[in-house]
Amino acid sequence: MDYDFTTLASFTINQKAFLATIILGVASGLLGAFVVVRRIALVGDALSHAVLPGVVLGFVMCHMLGIDKNPWVIFSCAVSIGLLGAGMVRAIESTTRLKSDAALGIVLASFFGVGLAMQSGLKDYIDNRAGISTYIYGNAAMISDADLAAMFWTTFVLVVVVWLLIRPLLVVSFDSGFAVGLGYPVKWLNFIFYTLLTFSVVVSMQAVGVILVSALLITPAATAYLLTDRLYRMMLYAVGFAVASGLLGCYVSLTIDSADVPTGPLIALTAAILFGLVYLMAPQHGVISKSLKVFRRKQRINRENTLKAIYKMLENEGFAHDGVGLRDLAEVRKRSIEEVKLDVQRLRKSKEASFDDAKSGIYLTPSGWRRAVEIVRNHRLWELYLTNQADYDADHVHDDAEKIEHVIGASTVRQLERDLDFPVLDPHGKPIPSVSQTMAQQSDGGSQKGATGY
Amino acid sequence: MVDLRKEQQVINMVEWIERPFILGAEDVFYLVMMAFFVALPCSQLGAFLVLRRMSLVGDAISHSVLPGIVVAFLFTEDLSSPWLLVGASGAGLLVTFMIEMIHSKTRVKQDAAIGIAFTSLFAIGVILVSVYASKVHIDADCVVYGKLVSILDHDSVTMLGYDVPKPLVTSAIVAILTMLTVIVCYRILLLSSFDPGMAASIGYRPRIVHYALMAVLSMVVVTSFQAVGAILVIALLIIPAASAYLCSHRLKVMLLLSGVHALISSVMGLYLYVWMDCSFAAAMVVAGSILFLFAWFFGPADGIIIKAFHRRSISLGND
Structure with missing residues (x-):
């Protein structure tokens, strides 16, 4: 399990950026397929906004511990807050008359607001300000070796878990009543699913930014959905589209002269253009x-x-x-x-x-x-x-x-x-x-x- | 502006309460009024969004007005030009139309359609902002955080002997117009939100009501854009309405309470902003979220405690 970080050092910044987009393409494509067939696309959107306080908390923790920006600290804080957000959505839905759209909107907005308030209010406790704005706007060129390694291992775990649990996850996604009948632990499976979803959101955040994470999650998977009726194939296509839009968007961002254009929007736009093409030309749908x-x-x-x-x-x-x-x-x-x-x-x-x-x-x-x-x-x-x-x-x-x-x-x-x-x-x-x-x-x-x- | 963090921290109740007034009584008043006039129309329209289960369409619109604003700005080069309203409502209608085209023509469902439509328009908006960064006076930070406090740096109009900042006047006009629209169209909105079939049978065409609401929403979103940015608007739309929804079963009361929520969160927001020295818009959202938590627990119509109490009295009655 010992990954040789010295090999990363030999990569140029651009190569690292491309590597990062491939990794996040895999993570968001895989999970995106589930998200689209489960019709919970906007849960991804809510989660991506909701993890912001977690990211800020991670930076603050790093400051408190007196260490440099550590991707693992940020990652675990972000994932816990993301899960807290998902739990809040469930709690609001189950204890009030508010419907899921309002519950998602509330969690999305309030968590994001708290995150921004923390980020602007706790300036003194955040050492790496540029680092935090990478999470908000997304910039593939700003990703460090340690970030890249964290992204890689997270995605690795994500792929392995999806591969091991593919059947139960599939059944739960399409027919959770049937899954209960089969004796699957549906609650645990949903918990694992939301954890994985949070993983993929946090992984893509640095390259695409908080707001456009959902673009990478939803758009490639929806594109794949127009091309096939089978979930396995859809996952494969979704990963393909996500990686392709990541690479293309990243390439454009690195080549155009005005270097100020962040990667995130370009990746999101590429994904949208691919969707548009398939929307018009898909053979069946x-x-x-x-x-x-x-x-x-x-x-x-x-x-x-x-x-x-x-x-x-x-x-x-x-x-x-x-x-x-x-x-x-x-x-x-x-x-x-x-x-x-x-x-x-x-x-x-x-x-x-x-x-x-x-x-x-x-x-x-x-x-x-x-x-x-x-x-x-x-x-x-x-x-x-x-x-x-x-x-x-x-x-x-x-x-x-x-x-x-x-x-x-x-x-x-x-x-x-x-x-x-x-x-x-x-x-x-x-x-x-x-x-x-x-x-x-x-x-x-x-x-x-x-x-x-x- | 005074750098508050360098002030000595004195744990004194009165000092904490008085602290915002370091900014000057007039400025404090303007800031609160500005926040309120931005939050009020949002809260009223948000009530209808929550009732129609379209909260996330509101989210989509608030993100999508960005390219409309930028394009209109590139033509007029004036952030207070009325063309920005036109551009924004154009973009708002475009995203509504895109969502419709995606989910009615393919098997992609509405939630994914919303996600695809607003992220692509928002991406275009951010790209335009960064490409024309030198020309457009909207920076990426403004999109995320908003610049509520910057109203104090604007030109002012003299009214009744006071120098009122221009953006405050604009927001006040928008707020009053929105309130008037809601009052005039109250019946249509009420009926089409609760019983679209009945509304259609009386002759209120549901599609027209839908698109009209979306257009008004885009205009309100664009006027609040400068103050709170593109993303936090969703908080001003949903949170007051959702909190009010937990406190009352009647639409009129709900609208009133949403307005009260907007007012309280403006005042609380100012305090949080001064105490924490953070972004005003974010502080307002935090204040609004705290109020929502209160409503969630103590709401007289649908709060957790009142429901637990009801359950208890029912089980006691059964004994």
Whole structure:
């Protein structure tokens, strides 16, 4: 367990700053994943403010003991005060009508106020003033070798504990009732969790500053949350994003000319930009892919409704014609000619209908016909199901079927056919068409009993 | 200012009480009034935040007005310009909107959305402050600690024969306007806080009420910014209201008590500031927190002692 500190001395200040951001990226990414899935993101924020009096107390203790700024003294004071803050939140929530948001706000504000009052009032008892403002504003370049070693060992302990307790922590995070049922000591697990959370907050504080610690805790984990459904993978991604934003932010802070820009805000901003990118581009939960999905679905439903309208028009004429007129379709769909023209063009693109300019008639292709029949069939089967099996009135089933016809899959249709004993007529007396029939067969005399949809 | 720590420490009650007046009776009065006029509008709006369970949205807004202030300042180069109010309420609305966009469009929940939104805006604000440090007269310290005492160095306006510092006049106007708004909109705020559905059915559009409250909140936050900084505002918003909440079940009484809390913590804050020679804003928060502890233990509506007493009388009754 003997770490060779002499190797640290060979690093430059910049390398140490980068090393520090890697360490804190690991600590906050790991815990951040839990914090985000447990929906206690702002507990992290409250804790980071609440540890300030602890940090000041640590500096004062160092002065009293007559030693130089010692990271371990500061660390233990900060962690104890942080836990006191977490306990206060619990106490306020459980003994008063105040809700968790107010409890967090009170602890955050009052502890931070006390910390600032101590820091400004106990000036004479604090030897290292620059050191204390590192904790408030965050400056990766100000981190000393001893700080770095403390950060490393804390993070090491944190990783080991998370690794050992991963399953219980996971169960407690997702379903604490279930954890009680399994016989886990939930209270202790929560205590360990909050202790670890305080660890990670204190670790990141020197590089990011009191106020923006929660950025490093929440933002990378939320970014990861948009990319995966699995907690292990989410933890991994969260660590990756946290380390990446730490390194990038630190790099920018060290390279830009005006050296006054602290590291913390740059790291927080990088994390936010990464979140923004993923927010837009994530394959499953991203805003772009989601709205694209919605757009595609709307287009498909619109196409299917046009096909259905054409089918019904053909059916009303007893399938005497093979095509329908543009104007008639517009009337049935209650749309302008231009809109319907666009609809038909989309059908032509998907090769479900063809359009004859001369007669301005629309003709279904075989695949278009099949899709139209499928939709009408789904619609009428569902209507029948609602009237027969669910005891709906026949005049109440149409709107529901309008929606469901686009979404029920083949297996549901199969099930409906079986349950309804392969029906021929819907509740309104219209024939339920079968997909295997062509248009000609349909006009010949409707479907025979027992015809299936496929 | 007199360096108080060099004064001989005399343990004498009267001396301790008189000590703030070393600053001069007029200045003491101005400081307390300034603190009060900053704390009063915050406490009134805070009451509605606590009732609507939006305390942490208040926290988010108080952090996020920073970039709005800095950008407005870069254009106007005047810290007392009304454009700062516009910039700040713009930033306040932006953060509210961001929170909404994140948690309604993705599966990230509201708490994480708040965290992401305000930290990114605050980070931008701090970066702007440090990049334009030479141009902007807001330093990083002011963001954290506030500069309440600096009102004494400002220009003053002569009113009724007294030289009243300008920021005090501004804060007083904001405080009065906020009070008037709360009184005029009392019914809307009351109804939409307790029963949003009912409020909507009468025609108070919940979204409009929400955004309007956020805009007013941002303006109040920005006027208190200079005095107490961006972070301690949350204390002025939540702590008075939470303390009052433990003392009464009635909204009107709660608003009144929040105001009283603001006044007492201003006076106590001044004493703590002088005794400990620390930041005034922080001293005010410490005073407010002590008052909260009192309310927590002795609050007549929801205090620990009164509840224990009730429990005891119930169990006695059962015997």
